[in-house]
Amino acid sequence: MTANVIVVVERRLDHPRPRVFRAWTAPEEMAQWRGSPGWHVEAETVTSDLTLGGRHHHVKVRDDDPSVRVTTDAVFTEFFDPDVFVAKQRITGDADIDPDTPLELRVEFTAQGKQATLVRIIQGPYAPAVAQYHADGWEAELGRLDAYLAREEAR
Structure with missing residues:
Protein backbone atom coordinates (compact mmCIF):
# COMPACT_ATOMS: atom_id res chain seq x y z
CA MET A 1 0.00 0.00 0.00
CA THR A 2 1.27 3.46 -0.86
CA ALA A 3 2.37 5.66 2.02
CA ASN A 4 0.60 8.93 1.26
CA VAL A 5 -1.06 10.14 4.48
CA ILE A 6 0.35 12.92 6.64
CA VAL A 7 -0.60 12.81 10.33
CA VAL A 8 -1.26 16.11 12.14
CA VAL A 9 -1.72 16.19 15.91
CA GLU A 10 -2.00 19.28 18.13
CA ARG A 11 -2.20 19.81 21.85
CA ARG A 12 -2.06 22.86 24.10
CA LEU A 13 0.24 22.37 27.08
CA ASP A 14 0.15 24.71 30.07
CA HIS A 15 3.92 25.10 30.16
CA PRO A 16 6.21 27.79 28.67
CA ARG A 17 7.49 27.18 25.16
CA PRO A 18 11.23 26.99 26.04
CA ARG A 19 10.45 24.38 28.72
CA VAL A 20 8.36 22.24 26.34
CA PHE A 21 11.01 22.50 23.60
CA ARG A 22 13.74 21.39 26.01
CA ALA A 23 11.71 18.41 27.24
CA TRP A 24 11.25 17.36 23.63
CA THR A 25 14.87 17.77 22.54
CA ALA A 26 17.17 17.14 25.53
CA PRO A 27 18.03 13.41 25.50
CA GLU A 28 17.89 13.04 29.30
CA GLU A 29 14.38 14.50 29.34
CA MET A 30 13.06 12.85 26.21
CA ALA A 31 13.85 9.43 27.65
CA GLN A 32 11.54 10.21 30.60
CA TRP A 33 8.33 10.59 28.59
CA ARG A 34 8.64 9.32 24.99
CA GLY A 35 6.78 6.16 24.06
CA SER A 36 3.11 5.33 23.73
CA PRO A 37 1.45 3.42 26.58
CA GLY A 38 3.04 0.00 26.72
CA TRP A 39 6.34 1.29 25.35
CA HIS A 40 9.35 3.11 26.74
CA VAL A 41 12.50 4.66 25.35
CA GLU A 42 15.77 3.12 26.49
CA ALA A 43 17.52 6.11 28.06
CA GLU A 44 20.99 4.93 27.10
CA THR A 45 20.03 4.89 23.39
CA VAL A 46 18.99 8.54 23.13
CA THR A 47 21.47 10.81 21.42
CA SER A 48 20.82 14.17 19.77
CA ASP A 49 23.12 16.69 18.15
CA LEU A 50 20.74 19.64 18.42
CA THR A 51 21.95 21.51 15.34
CA LEU A 52 21.01 21.81 11.69
CA GLY A 53 22.33 18.62 10.12
CA GLY A 54 22.71 17.01 13.55
CA ARG A 55 21.78 13.40 14.09
CA HIS A 56 19.23 11.92 16.47
CA HIS A 57 18.83 8.30 17.59
CA HIS A 58 16.58 6.46 20.04
CA VAL A 59 15.13 2.99 20.58
CA LYS A 60 11.60 2.32 21.83
CA VAL A 61 11.01 -1.01 23.55
CA ARG A 62 7.71 -2.77 24.19
CA ASP A 63 7.20 -3.08 27.96
CA ASP A 64 5.72 -6.60 27.88
CA ASP A 65 8.16 -7.96 25.27
CA PRO A 66 11.62 -6.33 25.34
CA SER A 67 12.57 -8.21 22.17
CA VAL A 68 10.25 -5.84 20.24
CA ARG A 69 12.36 -2.79 19.47
CA VAL A 70 11.71 0.15 17.15
CA THR A 71 14.72 2.27 16.22
CA THR A 72 14.58 5.85 14.97
CA ASP A 73 17.56 7.41 13.22
CA ALA A 74 17.10 10.97 12.05
CA VAL A 75 18.85 14.05 10.73
CA PHE A 76 17.65 17.55 11.62
CA THR A 77 16.84 19.44 8.42
CA GLU A 78 15.58 22.48 10.38
CA PHE A 79 16.32 23.40 13.99
CA PHE A 80 15.20 26.70 15.51
CA ASP A 81 15.16 26.64 19.33
CA PRO A 82 12.45 27.05 20.73
CA ASP A 83 10.22 27.36 17.66
CA VAL A 84 10.45 24.29 15.47
CA PHE A 85 12.49 21.32 14.40
CA VAL A 86 12.18 19.11 11.36
CA ALA A 87 13.87 15.74 10.98
CA LYS A 88 14.10 13.21 8.19
CA GLN A 89 13.65 9.84 9.89
CA ARG A 90 14.44 6.23 9.14
CA ILE A 91 12.41 3.92 11.38
CA THR A 92 13.22 0.23 11.64
CA GLY A 93 11.50 -2.53 13.59
CA ASP A 94 7.92 -1.28 13.03
CA ALA A 95 6.09 -3.66 10.70
CA ASP A 96 3.80 -0.81 9.61
CA ILE A 97 6.63 1.43 8.41
CA ASP A 98 8.85 0.70 5.41
CA PRO A 99 12.40 1.46 6.63
CA ASP A 100 13.36 2.34 3.05
CA THR A 101 10.74 5.13 2.88
CA PRO A 102 11.92 8.06 4.99
CA LEU A 103 9.42 9.88 7.14
CA GLU A 104 9.52 13.57 7.89
CA LEU A 105 8.73 14.77 11.40
CA ARG A 106 7.97 18.46 11.95
CA VAL A 107 7.24 19.66 15.48
CA GLU A 108 6.17 23.28 15.98
CA PHE A 109 6.06 25.05 19.35
CA ASP A 136 -3.28 8.01 18.34
CA GLY A 137 0.25 7.15 19.44
CA TRP A 138 1.27 10.81 19.19
CA GLU A 139 -1.82 11.82 21.20
CA ALA A 140 -0.77 9.39 23.94
CA GLU A 141 2.83 10.62 23.89
CA LEU A 142 1.69 14.23 24.23
CA GLY A 143 -0.29 13.16 27.28
CA ARG A 144 2.85 11.61 28.73
CA LEU A 145 4.80 14.79 27.96
CA ASP A 146 2.20 16.92 29.76
CA ALA A 147 2.27 14.61 32.80
CA TYR A 148 6.08 14.63 32.83
CA LEU A 149 6.22 18.44 32.73
CA ALA A 150 3.63 18.69 35.52
CA ARG A 151 5.67 16.30 37.73
CA GLU A 152 8.86 18.25 37.06
CA GLU A 153 7.14 21.56 37.82
CA ALA A 154 5.81 20.19 41.13
CA ARG A 155 9.34 19.33 42.30
Whole structure:
Protein backbone atom coordinates (compact mmCIF):
# COMPACT_ATOMS: atom_id res chain seq x y z
CA MET A 1 0.00 0.00 0.00
CA THR A 2 1.27 3.46 -0.86
CA ALA A 3 2.37 5.66 2.02
CA ASN A 4 0.60 8.93 1.26
CA VAL A 5 -1.06 10.14 4.48
CA ILE A 6 0.35 12.92 6.64
CA VAL A 7 -0.60 12.81 10.33
CA VAL A 8 -1.26 16.11 12.14
CA VAL A 9 -1.72 16.19 15.91
CA GLU A 10 -2.00 19.28 18.13
CA ARG A 11 -2.20 19.81 21.85
CA ARG A 12 -2.06 22.86 24.10
CA LEU A 13 0.24 22.37 27.08
CA ASP A 14 0.15 24.71 30.07
CA HIS A 15 3.92 25.10 30.16
CA PRO A 16 6.21 27.79 28.67
CA ARG A 17 7.49 27.18 25.16
CA PRO A 18 11.23 26.99 26.04
CA ARG A 19 10.45 24.38 28.72
CA VAL A 20 8.36 22.24 26.34
CA PHE A 21 11.01 22.50 23.60
CA ARG A 22 13.74 21.39 26.01
CA ALA A 23 11.71 18.41 27.24
CA TRP A 24 11.25 17.36 23.63
CA THR A 25 14.87 17.77 22.54
CA ALA A 26 17.17 17.14 25.53
CA PRO A 27 18.03 13.41 25.50
CA GLU A 28 17.89 13.04 29.30
CA GLU A 29 14.38 14.50 29.34
CA MET A 30 13.06 12.85 26.21
CA ALA A 31 13.85 9.43 27.65
CA GLN A 32 11.54 10.21 30.60
CA TRP A 33 8.33 10.59 28.59
CA ARG A 34 8.64 9.32 24.99
CA GLY A 35 6.78 6.16 24.06
CA SER A 36 3.11 5.33 23.73
CA PRO A 37 1.45 3.42 26.58
CA GLY A 38 3.04 0.00 26.72
CA TRP A 39 6.34 1.29 25.35
CA HIS A 40 9.35 3.11 26.74
CA VAL A 41 12.50 4.66 25.35
CA GLU A 42 15.77 3.12 26.49
CA ALA A 43 17.52 6.11 28.06
CA GLU A 44 20.99 4.93 27.10
CA THR A 45 20.03 4.89 23.39
CA VAL A 46 18.99 8.54 23.13
CA THR A 47 21.47 10.81 21.42
CA SER A 48 20.82 14.17 19.77
CA ASP A 49 23.12 16.69 18.15
CA LEU A 50 20.74 19.64 18.42
CA THR A 51 21.95 21.51 15.34
CA LEU A 52 21.01 21.81 11.69
CA GLY A 53 22.33 18.62 10.12
CA GLY A 54 22.71 17.01 13.55
CA ARG A 55 21.78 13.40 14.09
CA HIS A 56 19.23 11.92 16.47
CA HIS A 57 18.83 8.30 17.59
CA HIS A 58 16.58 6.46 20.04
CA VAL A 59 15.13 2.99 20.58
CA LYS A 60 11.60 2.32 21.83
CA VAL A 61 11.01 -1.01 23.55
CA ARG A 62 7.71 -2.77 24.19
CA ASP A 63 7.20 -3.08 27.96
CA ASP A 64 5.72 -6.60 27.88
CA ASP A 65 8.16 -7.96 25.27
CA PRO A 66 11.62 -6.33 25.34
CA SER A 67 12.57 -8.21 22.17
CA VAL A 68 10.25 -5.84 20.24
CA ARG A 69 12.36 -2.79 19.47
CA VAL A 70 11.71 0.15 17.15
CA THR A 71 14.72 2.27 16.22
CA THR A 72 14.58 5.85 14.97
CA ASP A 73 17.56 7.41 13.22
CA ALA A 74 17.10 10.97 12.05
CA VAL A 75 18.85 14.05 10.73
CA PHE A 76 17.65 17.55 11.62
CA THR A 77 16.84 19.44 8.42
CA GLU A 78 15.58 22.48 10.38
CA PHE A 79 16.32 23.40 13.99
CA PHE A 80 15.20 26.70 15.51
CA ASP A 81 15.16 26.64 19.33
CA PRO A 82 12.45 27.05 20.73
CA ASP A 83 10.22 27.36 17.66
CA VAL A 84 10.45 24.29 15.47
CA PHE A 85 12.49 21.32 14.40
CA VAL A 86 12.18 19.11 11.36
CA ALA A 87 13.87 15.74 10.98
CA LYS A 88 14.10 13.21 8.19
CA GLN A 89 13.65 9.84 9.89
CA ARG A 90 14.44 6.23 9.14
CA ILE A 91 12.41 3.92 11.38
CA THR A 92 13.22 0.23 11.64
CA GLY A 93 11.50 -2.53 13.59
CA ASP A 94 7.92 -1.28 13.03
CA ALA A 95 6.09 -3.66 10.70
CA ASP A 96 3.80 -0.81 9.61
CA ILE A 97 6.63 1.43 8.41
CA ASP A 98 8.85 0.70 5.41
CA PRO A 99 12.40 1.46 6.63
CA ASP A 100 13.36 2.34 3.05
CA THR A 101 10.74 5.13 2.88
CA PRO A 102 11.92 8.06 4.99
CA LEU A 103 9.42 9.88 7.14
CA GLU A 104 9.52 13.57 7.89
CA LEU A 105 8.73 14.77 11.40
CA ARG A 106 7.97 18.46 11.95
CA VAL A 107 7.24 19.66 15.48
CA GLU A 108 6.17 23.28 15.98
CA PHE A 109 6.06 25.05 19.35
CA THR A 110 3.81 28.12 19.37
CA ALA A 111 3.64 30.34 22.46
CA GLN A 112 0.14 30.99 23.72
CA GLY A 113 0.67 33.73 26.23
CA LYS A 114 3.59 33.42 28.64
CA GLN A 115 2.75 30.07 30.19
CA ALA A 116 1.26 27.88 27.44
CA THR A 117 2.46 26.22 24.26
CA LEU A 118 0.64 24.77 21.30
CA VAL A 119 2.57 21.71 20.09
CA ARG A 120 1.83 20.70 16.51
CA ILE A 121 3.21 17.43 15.16
CA ILE A 122 3.22 16.77 11.42
CA GLN A 123 4.60 13.41 10.31
CA GLY A 124 4.44 11.15 7.31
CA PRO A 125 3.91 9.71 4.88
CA TYR A 126 2.07 6.74 6.37
CA ALA A 127 0.07 4.04 4.64
CA PRO A 128 -3.65 4.91 5.01
CA ALA A 129 -4.37 1.74 7.01
CA VAL A 130 -1.96 2.70 9.83
CA ALA A 131 -2.06 6.51 9.87
CA GLN A 132 -4.71 6.74 12.61
CA TYR A 133 -2.83 4.26 14.80
CA HIS A 134 0.25 6.50 14.64
CA ALA A 135 -1.83 9.65 15.22
CA ASP A 136 -3.28 8.01 18.34
CA GLY A 137 0.25 7.15 19.44
CA TRP A 138 1.27 10.81 19.19
CA GLU A 139 -1.82 11.82 21.20
CA ALA A 140 -0.77 9.39 23.94
CA GLU A 141 2.83 10.62 23.89
CA LEU A 142 1.69 14.23 24.23
CA GLY A 143 -0.29 13.16 27.28
CA ARG A 144 2.85 11.61 28.73
CA LEU A 145 4.80 14.79 27.96
CA ASP A 146 2.20 16.92 29.76
CA ALA A 147 2.27 14.61 32.80
CA TYR A 148 6.08 14.63 32.83
CA LEU A 149 6.22 18.44 32.73
CA ALA A 150 3.63 18.69 35.52
CA ARG A 151 5.67 16.30 37.73
CA GLU A 152 8.86 18.25 37.06
CA GLU A 153 7.14 21.56 37.82
CA ALA A 154 5.81 20.19 41.13
CA ARG A 155 9.34 19.33 42.30
